[in-house]
Each structure stands twice: as structure tokens, then as C-alpha cells.
Amino acid sequence: MELKAILAVIETLKNEDLRNNIVTGITLLVVAIILIILIPLYILLNPLENIKNFLSSDEQVIVEDIQSDYKSIDYGMGNITINSKFGFPLENxxxxxxxxxxxxxxxxxxxxxxxxxxxxxxxxxxxxxxxxxxxxxxxxxxxxxxxxxxxxxxxxxxxxxxxxxxxxxxxxxxxxxxxxxxxxxxxxxxxxxxxxxxxxxxxxxxxxxxxxxxxxxxxxxxxxxxx
Ligand SMILES: [Zn+2]
Structure with a gap:
């Protein structure tokens, strides 16, 4: 029974168009997932001046609140967000x-x-x-x-x-x-x-x-x- 199922899958995959469709589908899905993760990260991590044009005034207030709550957080990937008139004591x-x-x-x-x-x-x-x-x-x-x-x-x-x-x-x-x-x-x-x-x-x-x-x-x- 299992062997039959595997053979059926192999038979289906012999169809090149279908194979291409599957590859395209998976690629689009991966790109969509990456965008869903990156867009909010971009909005939250960038200074408000850079992203103001994309946001309504309500959204600007929300982003500002989140940024000020987390401005002193070490994100664990080496990134430190600085929000101050002082400089940072290390160059890199x-x-x-x-x-x-x-x-x-x-x-x-x-x-x-x-x-x-x-x-x-x-x-x-x-x-x-x-x-x-x-x-x-x-x-x-x-x-x-x-x-x-x-x-x-x-x-x-x-x-x-x-x-x-x-x-x-x-x-x-x-x-x-x-x-x-x-x-x-x-x-x-x-x-x-x-x-x-x-x-x-x-x-x-x-x-x-x-x-x-x-x-x-x-x-x-x-x-x-x-x-
Ligand atoms: Zn020390």
C-alpha cells in the first residue's frame, strides 16, 4: 500500500509543469513568511523619522511607545538601539x-x-x-x-x-x-x-x-x- 502511494507520487512528479508549480509555490510562501517577519521588525527598529511617511499618526504613536519601552534592550543578536544625544563609547x-x-x-x-x-x-x-x-x-x-x-x-x-x-x-x-x-x-x-x-x-x-x-x-x- 505504501509502495503504491510512493509510486503514485513519483508518477505525479514526472510532470514537469507540476514540479515547476510546486517550486514556485514554495518560493512564494517562503518570501511571504520572510516579509511578514521583516516588515514589522523594520518598522519597530527604525527611527521614526525614516518611516513616518508609511504610518498614520495613530500608528506613529504606537511605534514610538514600543520603541521607547525597548530602547535599552539588547536584542541578543549584538544589536543595541541607541536613542540619546550622547554618543556610544565603542566605534563598532x-x-x-x-x-x-x-x-x-x-x-x-x-x-x-x-x-x-x-x-x-x-x-x-x-x-x-x-x-x-x-x-x-x-x-x-x-x-x-x-x-x-x-x-x-x-x-x-x-x-x-x-x-x-x-x-x-x-x-x-x-x-x-x-x-x-x-x-x-x-x-x-x-x-x-x-x-x-x-x-x-x-x-x-x-x-x-x-x-x-x-x-x-x-x-x-x-x-x-x-x-
Ligand atoms: Zn565592568
Missing amino acids: VNAVVITAEYGNYDPWNTGTQTKHTGIDLSGIHRDNVLAVEKGEVVFAGVQKGYGNCIELKHNIDGTEIYTFYAHLSSIGVEEGQLVEQGYIIGKEGGDPYTDQNAGNSTGHHLHFEVRTSKDYGNDINPKEFIF
Whole structure:
């Protein structure tokens, strides 16, 4: 019985037109499925200015809400959506994933909470590290645990804010230097085997902090500023 059914299928497939129709049908179905997935992704991930023309004003509000809810999310594919007047601290942002969030956590399940005073961003090894905003270099050198690191002082609408970049493989600025937003201040690093002055780091990444005043302990959540 089964053999008969198989033979019948083979007999049917001998018809070339039918075969072509099946291939065309499957292709169209695959294309349709891809479009159904990609169109909403495109709408949700693109800045509203780029897609306004395609949307009614009601739809614009919905997309804006979804984008603002998810603007700080790591999509798990290396994509981080940035929605801020600040720049991003690494040049190749599309390669970056967040490997450790800011805040209290218990990394080795010891029952003791440790505060992670910044956010860890991992992308391309020795990627250019950029000033997120124009400012003055107030520290450039080596600190215990942080290895090579840089601290910048910014003036944001009259408020002093500091940003701190650690585990660098090289430092490209000097204390007292003024830098513009996007200026290359150093190179990402922290690989304990290949980078000098890696600090406390098991793999290459940028430890990035935002502080309300200079020095350790004045940290705030970087996500509120950068993403
Ligand atoms: Zn860190």
C-alpha cells in the first residue's frame, strides 16, 4: 500500500509543469513568511523619522511607545538601539553585546551582593573607544582593578557629569586635554593574555561608567544616559 502511494507520487512528479508549480509555490510562501517577519521588525527598529511617511499618526504613536519601552534592550543578536544625544563609547556598535549590567548582583552565588558600578560592553577586540560627549580628560592612567582607564568630565546643560572607560589596551589622550564627542580616546582591551594593564578582567571588554562626581563610588546607571 505504501509502495503504491510512493509510486503514485513519483508518477505525479514526472510532470514537469507540476514540479515547476510546486517550486514556485514554495518560493512564494517562503518570501511571504520572510516579509511578514521583516516588515514589522523594520518598522519597530527604525527611527521614526525614516518611516513616518508609511504610518498614520495613530500608528506613529504606537511605534514610538514600543520603541521607547525597548530602547535599552539588547536584542541578543549584538544589536543595541541607541536613542540619546550622547554618543556610544565603542566605534563598532553593531558588534557590541552587554556582557554585564549595572547594579547589584551575586556573580559567584556566594550570597554576597557586589555592586557592578558600570556596564560591560563586549564587541571587537581593540575597537576604538570614543568620548560619548565633549569634555575634558580628568584622568588617564592605570587604576587598581580597572587597568588602563580614562575619566572625562562633561558639562551637560550646566550639570557636571563624568564618564569612565576601563580595561583599555591603550590610552590615546592626556590629562587636561579637551575632546569632542566621538573623539578616539583609546582602544578597548582587557584580555588578560594579550593586553597590558588589563585590570580585573577575564576577557576583552569595555567597562563603562557614568558618575555624578569624579572618582569611584559616584556611579549612576549608564543606560539612562547612553541608550
Ligand atoms: Zn565592568
